[in-house]
Amino acid sequence: MYDAKGLAEHVLAALAVPCGTGEAGALSGFEPDCHGTLVTESGAILAEFSEVAATLRESFSITTPVFATVVSLDTVRATNATPLRYQALP
Numbered sequence: 681m682y683d684a685k686g687l688a689e690h691v692l693a694a695l696a697v698p699c700g701t702g703e704a705g706a707l708s709g710f711e712p713d714c715h716g717t718l719v720t721e722s723g724a725i726l727a728e729f730s731e732v733a734a735t736l737r738e739s740f741s742i743t744t745p746v747f748a749t750v751v752s753l754d755t756v757r758a759t760n761a762t763p764l765r766y767q768a769l770p
Contacts, residue, residue, distance in 0.1 A: 684747040688718055688727035691749075696765075697756050699726050707750060709736050720759050727751045 692699050702719035704712070710730035718727040732746040 684729040684749045685716060685718070688729050688749040688751055691751055692718060692726060692756070695756055697726060697759055705730070709733055710748070720755070724755050724759065725752060726755050726759065 689699065697720075699718040699720065702717035702723065702725060705715050705717045705725060705728035707715075707728050709732060710728065711733055715728065715730040717725050717729075719725055727749060729749040730747070732748050737743070737746055
């Protein structure tokens with residue numbers, strides 16, 4: 681789960697969107713006991729991450745745990761007042 685959270689934090693950092701850790705998310709399809717969020721200062725959910733629910737995995741015959749991150753680009757766009765800065769690749 682921490683890898684999924686780290687990927688979400690990395691995406692938001694690359695988009696220059698500050699975030700903090702929030703409470704449980706609003707999306708279904710995740711295991712409720714490890715469902716986390718990244719939020720804005722005002723509490724708007726920027727990203728949700730968790731283990732994909734066992735019932736959903738079973739419907740696709742997936743037996744191993746799967747972790748996922750969902751980033752709300754609409755919320756990111758509404759939050760991001762800082763223009764993106766690009767840097768040359770090394």
